[in-house]
Amino acid sequence: DFTTKEQIIIGVVGGDGIGPFITAEAQRVLEFLLADDVKTGRIVFKIIDGLTIENRAACGKAIPDEVLAELKTCDVILKGPTTTPREGDPWPNIESANVAMRRELDLFANVRPVSVPEKNIDWTFYRENTEGAYAVGSKGIHVNDDLAIDFTVTTQEGSERIIKAAFDFAEKSGKNKVTVVTKANVIKTTDGKFLDTAKAIAKNYPTVEMDDWYIDIMTAKLVDEKRRSQFKVMVLPNLYGDILTDEAAEFQGGVGTAGSANIGKQYAMFEAIHGSAPRMVEEGRGQYADPCSIIRAAGMLLVHIGYNEKAEQLQKALDICGLYEKKLVLTGRETGATGSEYADYVMETLSNP
Amino acid sequence: DFTTKEQIIIGVVGGDGIGPFITAEAQRVLEFLLADDVKTGRIVFKIIDGLTIENRAACGKAIPDEVLAELKTCDVILKGPTTTPREGDPWPNIESANVAMRRELDLFANVRPVSVPEKNIDWTFYRENTEGAYAVGSKGIHVNDDLAIDFTVTTQEGSERIIKAAFDFAEKSGKNKVTVVTKANVIKTTDGKFLDTAKAIAKNYPTVEMDDWYIDIMTAKLVDEKRRSQFKVMVLPNLYGDILTDEAAEFQGGVGTAGSANIGKQYAMFEAIHGSAPRMVEEGRGQYADPCSIIRAAGMLLVHIGYNEKAEQLQKALDICGLYEKKLVLTGRETGATGSEYADYVMETLSNP
Ligand SMILES: CC(C)[C@H](C(=O)O)[C@@H](O)C(=O)O
Numbered sequence: 001d002f003t004t005k006e007q008i009i010i011g012v013v014g015g016d017g018i019g020p021f022i023t024a025e026a027q028r029v030l031e032f033l034l035a036d037d038v039k040t041g042r043i044v045f046k047i048i049d050g051l052t053i054e055n056r057a058a059c060g061k062a063i064p065d066e067v068l069a070e071l072k073t074c075d076v077i078l079k080g081p082t083t084t085p086r087e088g089d090p091w092p093n094i095e096s097a098n099v100a101m102r103r104e105l106d107l108f109a110n111v112r113p114v115s116v117p118e119k120n121i122d123w124t125f126y127r128e129n130t131e132g133a134y135a136v137g138s139k140g141i142h143v144n145d146d147l148a149i150d151f152t153v154t155t156q157e158g159s160e161r162i163i164k165a166a167f168d169f170a171e172k173s174g175k176n177k178v179t180v181v182t183k184a185n186v187i188k189t190t191d192g193k194f195l196d197t198a199k200a201i202a203k204n205y206p207t208v209e210m211d212d213w214y215i216d217i218m219t220a221k222l223v224d225e226k227r228r229s230q231f232k233v234m235v236l237p238n239l240y241g242d243i244l245t246d247e248a249a250e251f252q253g254g255v256g257t258a259g260s261a262n263i264g265k266q267y268a269m270f271e272a273i274h275g276s277a278p279r280m281v282e283e284g285r286g287q288y289a290d291p292c293s294i295i296r297a298a299g300m301l302l303v304h305i306g307y308n309e310k311a312e313q314l315q316k317a318l319d320i321c322g323l324y325e326k327k328l329v330l331t332g333r334e335t336g337a338t339g340s341e342y343a344d345y346v347m348e349t350l351s352n353p
Numbered sequence: 354d355f356t357t358k359e360q361i362i363i364g365v366v367g368g369d370g371i372g373p374f375i376t377a378e379a380q381r382v383l384e385f386l387l388a389d390d391v392k393t394g395r396i397v398f399k400i401i402d403g404l405t406i407e408n409r410a411a412c413g414k415a416i417p418d419e420v421l422a423e424l425k426t427c428d429v430i431l432k433g434p435t436t437t438p439r440e441g442d443p444w445p446n447i448e449s450a451n452v453a454m455r456r457e458l459d460l461f462a463n464v465r466p467v468s469v470p471e472k473n474i475d476w477t478f479y480r481e482n483t484e485g486a487y488a489v490g491s492k493g494i495h496v497n498d499d500l501a502i503d504f505t506v507t508t509q510e511g512s513e514r515i516i517k518a519a520f521d522f523a524e525k526s527g528k529n530k531v532t533v534v535t536k537a538n539v540i541k542t543t544d545g546k547f548l549d550t551a552k553a554i555a556k557n558y559p560t561v562e563m564d565d566w567y568i569d570i571m572t573a574k575l576v577d578e579k580r581r582s583q584f585k586v587m588v589l590p591n592l593y594g595d596i597l598t599d600e601a602a603e604f605q606g607g608v609g610t611a612g613s614a615n616i617g618k619q620y621a622m623f624e625a626i627h628g629s630a631p632r633m634v635e636e637g638r639g640q641y642a643d644p645c646s647i648i649r650a651a652g653m654l655l656v657h658i659g660y661n662e663k664a665e666q667l668q669k670a671l672d673i674c675g676l677y678e679k680k681l682v683l684t685g686r687e688t689g690a691t692g693s694e695y696a697d698y699v700m701e702t703l704s705n706p
């Protein structure tokens with residue numbers, strides 16, 4: 001419980017590409033909101049700048065050891081996007097830093113809210129964040145040149161804790177409905193286990209309704225304007241959560257608008273769900289990167305450490321400021337506003353609500 | 354090549370639930386269109402009615418042996434939906450008949466077109482249909498009560514043949530663009546193989562442009578009204594193809610409107626992409642089931658066996674008749690038109706174009 005904690009250390013990880021630009025803006029907004037407690041030393045920001053693709057490539061690890069050690073000294077982490085090496089890139093084929101951090105810090109619950117009031121959309125996704133198709137995603141086997149094998153791993157405990165988190169939230173928030181999304185008609189062993197576990201857990205929540213759908217038809221249901229508002233809280237194995245949350249975010253304005261909380265028993269990390277857009281930085285346009293997603297992530301961080309009122313103020317200010325694209329229209333500039341100007345706009349709005 | 358064949362045997366598999374109702378309507382439409390060649394005996398319909406969930410449960414096999422033998426005597430198959438047993442059903446937990454048939458008849462290419470002219474959508478999906486997460490989907494391992502494992506299997510040949518099919522189509526149709534969809538940033542071994550294979554094959558098609566996206570962001574891109582018309586031909590491993598085609602079909606009017614071709618070297622099977630809706634039949638409403646999807650599948654069957662002109666006539670008639678839902682509006686009936694009435698309407702339109 002953070003409310004009784006004397007000091008809260010917020011680690012700030014810039015990451016790659018546009019990451020350092022937008023993360024700095026989110027940090028400015030947090031410092032503004034938490035100014036009093038920063039002064040007393042209750043809130044401490046700790047910049048962790050070693051999580052770059054260059055460093056990771058040099059040591060051949062998704063997270064360099066000293067970065068991991070630093071991360072573990074923080075209570076919560078605000079993280080910019082990191083570059084995942086792809087074939088053809090100048091980097092060795094190391095694992096995604098996101099995936100590694102979720103595993104190393106055991107951040108089992110990836111919580112992604114998507115809300116579009118005018119479309120009657122109010123969804124909260126609970127994505128399992130440490131296993132499934134991601135468990136050993138970078139350790140498949142090339143049996144020979146002709147045959148490649150990957151593994152999906154689902155454990156009882158891993159399923160239980162994410163499903164319980166979703167049901168707890170459904171109960172406490174009064175949403176009272178959980179939709180379980182799998183492909184248990186085909187991926188019978190692992191997804192079957194996930195679905196069976198959900199059915200068993202549902203019995204302990206008499207006030208929460210549960211239904212279940214397969215991931216294929218679920219992607220269609222989110223498009224269906226007449227029926228999609230029936231969904232409230234969704235819980236999904238890792239890969240389906242990855243897929244469905246990107247689609248869902250699009251209705252809100254794109255992955256650039258959605259924040260993501262990665263929560264474990266001991267640590268929690270908050271991030272933008274978009275990529276690091278290295279080309280923007282190469283072309284010298286890093287300062288124009290849209291900081292909306294990471295500022296929303298910062299809002300989720302505030303709730304997590306017990307500053308609910310500040311989080312609400314921020315949410316209201318963001319609603320007033322609207323999407324970054326709208327700000328571009330407001331300023332009427334062809335090149336767009338900078339991320340700094342957008343953050344200034346948010347802070348001005350916070351000062352004069 | 355079917356054009357030189359003396360006789361073509363079309364197997365008609367009713368399947369479960371609403372399957373026999375809608376399949377019979379599609380057969381009527383085919384018989385109407387092919388009447389001359391049915392008379393001469395060039396076209397022969399062969400009813401295969403043993404692929405029911407009851408029979409499959411009785412022998413504990415996804416496809417009873419005698420049904421499989423019958424299927425193998427046909428040149429092409431028109432198939433209604435089959436029920437995939439789920440937990441809580443009265444049936445043992447046998448594999449999906451669809452998945453088994455695709456594997457047993459080696460129907461490696463699942464081709465799913467989605468076209469919505471007024472939305473500028475004209476997509477053709479090439480879904481790998483025999484391997485990936487589906488290869489041994491029903492043969493994962495419960496290591497113990499706590500740990501379940503599933504496997505994804507991707508072969509060189511399996512990847513090559515579907516990717517080539519997509520590029521061949523892109524070239525011949527003049528669409529000249531193929532988008533490869535994987536999650537190779539995380540599922541590195543199998544999806545990495547698929548993506549690498551695509552990059553190698555692309556070199557042999559100098560007039561066809563290739564790009565690639567990850568499945569998560571791809572589900573968002575299909576929603577984006579401004580940019581989605583950039584996609585033409587997409588090629589995907591099995592599971593992503595399953596997911597993305599359901600989403601795509603929704604823009605056309607739902608999975609109930611989309612047909613699907615399952616094509617191999619020796620056999621080919623054409624089916625509706627929706628389910629068997631057993632509840633409709635239990636409630637005595639089987640005759641109201643929408644036959645659009647399977648009639649579209651029948652249209653794809655016509656192209657496959659070389660009756661391109663007939664297929665075009667059918668497509669035009671379907672465009673005129675519109676979706677089944679619209680027919681309900683036309684007839685002004687609350688209970689809706691029956692599937693038979695819709696098929697009659699299609700045939701009347703064919704007679705008076
Ligand atoms: C960058 C990538 C590894 C990551 C994932 O697949 O989880 C991203 O898509 C996300 O959703 O956070």
Ligand SMILES: CC(C)[C@H](C(=O)O)[C@@H](O)C(=O)O
Binds near residue numbers: 185437451452626
């Ligand atoms: C019924 C099911 C097994 C099948 C699949 O997953 O392939 C269906 O969703 C499809 O797309 O044809």
